[in-house]
Amino acid sequence: MAKRIDVEHLDVYYGDFLAVHDVTMTVPARSVTALIGPSGCGKSTVLRSLNRMHEVTRGGRVEGSIRLDGVDLYAPDMDPVLVRRMVGMVFQRPNPFPTMSIYDNVAAGLRLNGVKDKATLDGVVEQSLKGANLWTEVKDRLRKPGAGLSGGQQQRLCIARAIAVQPQVLLMDEPCSALDPISTLAIEDLITELKAAYTIVIVTHNMQQAARVSDQTAFFNLAATGKPGELIEVGPTSTIFSNPGVKATEDYIEGRFG
Amino acid sequence: MTTSTPSMAARSAAAPAPAPPRTEQRSTGRLGDLIFAGAARGSGVLVIALVTLIGVFLVAQAIPALLKDQASFLTSREWTVAGDAPRFGIAELAWTTVSASIIAMAIAVPVGVAVALFITTYAPTWLRGPAATMIDMLAAVPSIVYGLWAVLSFRSVVRPVEDLIQQRLGGIPLFAPTGVSGGTIFFIGVVLSIMVLPIVTALSREVFAQTPTSHREAALALGATTWEMVRTAVLPFGRPGVISAAMLALGRALGETIAVTFIVSSLAPGTPWSWSLFNGGETFASRIANNAGEFDSAQKTGAFIAAGLVLFVLTFLVNAVARIVIQRRAAFSE
Ligand SMILES: Nc1ncnc2c1ncn2[C@@H]1O[C@H](COP(=O)(O)OP(=O)(O)OP(=O)(O)O)[C@@H](O)[C@H]1O
Ligand SMILES: [Mg+2]
Numbered sequence: 001m002a003k004r005i006d007v008e009h010l011d012v013y014y015g016d017f018l019a020v021h022d023v024t025m026t027v028p029a030r031s032v033t034a035l036i037g038p039s040g041c042g043k044s045t046v047l048r049s050l051n052r053m054h055e056v057t058r059g060g061r062v063e064g065s066i067r068l069d070g071v072d073l074y075a076p077d078m079d080p081v082l083v084r085r086m087v088g089m090v091f092q093r094p095n096p097f098p099t100m101s102i103y104d105n106v107a108a109g110l111r112l113n114g115v116k117d118k119a120t121l122d123g124v125v126e127q128s129l130k131g132a133n134l135w136t137e138v139k140d141r142l143r144k145p146g147a148g149l150s151g152g153q154q155q156r157l158c159i160a161r162a163i164a165v166q167p168q169v170l171l172m173d174e175p176c177s178a179l180d181p182i183s184t185l186a187i188e189d190l191i192t193e194l195k196a197a198y199t200i201v202i203v204t205h206n207m208q209q210a211a212r213v214s215d216q217t218a219f220f221n222l223a224a225t226g227k228p229g230e231l232i233e234v235g236p237t238s239t240i241f242s243n244p245g246v247k248a249t250e251d252y253i254e255g256r257f258g
Numbered sequence: 259m260t261t262s263t264p265s266m267a268a269r270s271a272a273a274p275a276p277a278p279p280r281t282e283q284r285s286t287g288r289l290g291d292l293i294f295a296g297a298a299r300g301s302g303v304l305v306i307a308l309v310t311l312i313g314v315f316l317v318a319q320a321i322p323a324l325l326k327d328q329a330s331f332l333t334s335r336e337w338t339v340a341g342d343a344p345r346f347g348i349a350e351l352a353w354t355t356v357s358a359s360i361i362a363m364a365i366a367v368p369v370g371v372a373v374a375l376f377i378t379t380y381a382p383t384w385l386r387g388p389a390a391t392m393i394d395m396l397a398a399v400p401s402i403v404y405g406l407w408a409v410l411s412f413r414s415v416v417r418p419v420e421d422l423i424q425q426r427l428g429g430i431p432l433f434a435p436t437g438v439s440g441g442t443i444f445f446i447g448v449v450l451s452i453m454v455l456p457i458v459t460a461l462s463r464e465v466f467a468q469t470p471t472s473h474r475e476a477a478l479a480l481g482a483t484t485w486e487m488v489r490t491a492v493l494p495f496g497r498p499g500v501i502s503a504a505m506l507a508l509g510r511a512l513g514e515t516i517a518v519t520f521i522v523s524s525l526a527p528g529t530p531w532s533w534s535l536f537n538g539g540e541t542f543a544s545r546i547a548n549n550a551g552e553f554d555s556a557q558k559t560g561a562f563i564a565a566g567l568v569l570f571v572l573t574f575l576v577n578a579v580a581r582i583v584i585q586r587r588a589a590f591s592e
Contacts, residue, residue: 056478058383085481095472099494108490109480158476165480 002029002199003069003086003168005050010066011228012045015059019045021228023064025218027169032191032200034210034237037220038252042229043203044092046220047171050201051087052080068168085113088167092174094154096146096161102129103142105157109165124164132160133190152183159190163198170194172202176209188213207253211241219249316563316570323560331564335531337545339552339561346561348568350525354443354539355569358518359511361447361535362454367504369451370458378466379488390463397460401453401510405517408452416448420536434534441521444535449517454507461506465499466492498584505580509573515543524548542569 005027012020020042027033035043048054049062052073066073073083096105106125107115115121125142129135134156138149146157155175162170172191176184184206191200191213204210210217218234233246244250326344329336334347377389420442427433436442473491482490523538540548546562553559 051479053475053479056475081481081483084479089475089479091472091475091479093472095470095476097473097476097490097494099497100490108477112480112482112486112490161476161480 002197004029004199005169005201006065006067006070007046007050008065008067010046010049010062010064012042012049012054013059013061013063014045014057018228020220021230023231025231025234027199027201027216029069029199030195030197031215032195032202032213033216033218034214035201035203035218035220036205036207036210036252037229037232038222039205040229041220041222043220044173045229047173047201047203048089050169050171051089052083053089055080085165086167087169087171088162088165090155090158090162090170090172090175092177094151094158094178096149096154096157098145098147100146101143102138102146102149102157105146106160106164108161113165128160128164129157131163131190131194132156133186134160150183152179152186155179155183155187156190159187163194167198169199169201172200174203174205177205184209207241207255211237217241219244219246219252221248221252316567319556319560320564320567321560323557324564326557327561336527338527339558340555344557344561348542348565350539351542351545351565352568352572354446354522355512355541355543356572357535358443358446358450358541359508361444362450362511363504363508365448365451366455366458366507367500370455370503371462371500373459374462374466375488375492377463378469379484379492390467393456393460393463397456399456401457401514402516404456405449405453405514406520408449409517409521412448412452413445416445420444424536431533432535434532434536436532436534436537438523438536438538440523441538442523442536443539446518446521446541447535449521450511450514453514453517454510457510458503458507461503462496462500465496465503469495501580501584505576508576512573512576513543513569514541515547519544519547522548542566 007023007025007027010020010023011018023046035047037043045054048057050066050073054060054062062074068083068086072078073087096102097108100108103125106128107121110121110124115124126135126139129138134153137153138157146154149157155178159170159175176187179187188209191202194200195215202210202213214237216234217237217240219232219240220229221232222229233240233244233249235245240249241253244253323339323344324331326342327346328343329345329347331347333349334345335350336345336347338345373393377386377393381389417439423433423444424435428435469492473495474487477487477491518541522540522544524540525538542565546566549562553562
């Protein structure tokens with residue numbers, strides 16, 4: 001199910017503003033890739049171009065190619081809706097649908113796909129909540145509003161919602177930045193488990209987190225303010241953290257940045 | 259601080275420990291708080307008192323006339339308010355007012371919501387700003403302008419529609435053909451819908467535009483199409499706002515006077531009752547406005563005031579229902 005992603009010569013624009021320049025990298029299937037780098041270097045922008053969410057932003061457009069197991073996500077006849085069904089996303093701030101119950105939040109994606117059968121829905125909701133390590137906490141209040149959960153629970157609910165539609169890739173933009181250390185650990189454990197079935201790309205500002213969860217790390221940086229963000233280097237996490245090829249990477253990881 | 263230092267020193271000398279509360283350090287905003295709280299409470303009380311007084315005044319005026327009424331006020335269709343044995347009731351007024359307003363809502367709310375959705379979601383981004391400004395400006399125009407326009411230019415447009423419905427669905431009492439050709443209830447409803455459409459559209463657009471990006475993106479990231487995104491994120495978020503907009507519009511429609519007075523065709527006394535929307539009939543507001551010349555005795559005035567009170571209660575109920583509907587979903591909207 002999981003698929004590999006090939007990014008080639010990717011330029012990402014907001015209108016005329018080139019935010020990210022010439023990114024080429026490969027994300028292997030069933031692995032966790034961490035995108036790290038200073039604020040504003042374009043990590044979220046790159047992540048959002050992987051499921052064509054970038055073009056939802058006003059003026060957002062992309063040049064270059066992104067392929068999912070060889071299929072060009074930006075081919076002229078490719079429907080962005082289909083891309084987003086294959087490539088799920090978890091946002092920085094937990095964003096459960098506020099008017100929906102916990103159950104309906106998880107079932108939302110399936111319902112969009114036209115699944116109506118109660119037994120199927122029940123099964124997938126339970127499966128997904130278990131997959132997101134949330135089941136035991138919410139199984140007695142599935143009909144209560146999702147917005148009534150704690151921040152960490154909401155984020156796991158969002159993960160459950162994303163995996164309920166069984167995407168091939170899961171994108172996460174700083175999924176733990178609004179969470180306490182315990183919830184963060186819960187989600188990191190979850191990422192490690194999900195790796196078995198999904199290709200995961202995660203943006204994080206937390207170096208320990210990148211070191212703990214990822215197999216591969218990509219370091220982005222800005223050449224100068226006003227210049228577009230660039231991919232400085234990408235490689236196995238152990239190499240990037242212990243023996244980076246570029247000085248800037250080492251400085252950033254050691255916290256000697258800027 | 260400088261002024262408070264000596265007294266603090268004096269006190270700490272008198273009672274070394276524990277330090278007494280330092281009452282000198284007052285929050286500087288206190289006075290402002292007091293004035294504002296007083297003003298807010300005062301105006302609140304004033305509004306309630308005014309409404310109560312108006313209510314008492316109207317009820318006091320209406321009661322003598324109601325006591326003399328020889329017909330059943332709530333169910334009679336007669337309207338003879340002069341003489342020793344007046345016979346008047348509001349059945350026809352209530353029917354015309356409510357059914358015309360419901361028709362107006364049935365047209366204005368879906369159209370207004372659709373236009374608002376188009377502007378906020380489907381229109382190309384360059385069009386959204388200008389379109390929003392235009393709708394807001396249109397909503398600021400007094401509704402009577404649209405009313406007159408609708409009255410003058412829509413009669414010929416609505417006529418064929420009325421004929422068609424009567425031909426196709428005439429078997430249903432609600433759509434039964436009648437001889438009335440001028441201001442049918444249906445036409446009043448259409449005119450009212452045009453009058454309230456701008457305000458419904460403007461308010462709905464406002465709430466839809468406020469849908470948090472995070473909600474929209476949550477839906478899109480699940481692979482929702484634009485319409486599915488609207489259904490899962492925009493409409494649920496905007497629902498209370500749309501309900502308020504509809505209620506505001508309904509309040510206007512129920513009480514709309516001039517345009518309606520201009521077009522109603524009052525039924526001659528003794529016309530047999532019909533449930534048809536293609537019948538004539540007067541609304542509360544038009545009955546009162548059309549007969550302003552008759553407010554020359556306490557009894558006649560009282561009869562009209564009684565009718566006005568029913569309209570008051572009607573609008574009050576509409577608002578109460580709207581609030582309950584909005585409340586019921588409150589738990590689910592952060
Ligand atoms: N909606 C937008 N319109 C225009 N420019 C944008 C928009 N969003 C981001 N940018 C710009 O694109 C560049 C990359 O932003 P991006 O959000 O991808 O950075 P980031 O690496 O995710 O930063 P952070 O770590 O703070 O989240 C920045 O220069 C930013 O100002
Ligand atoms: Mg970011």
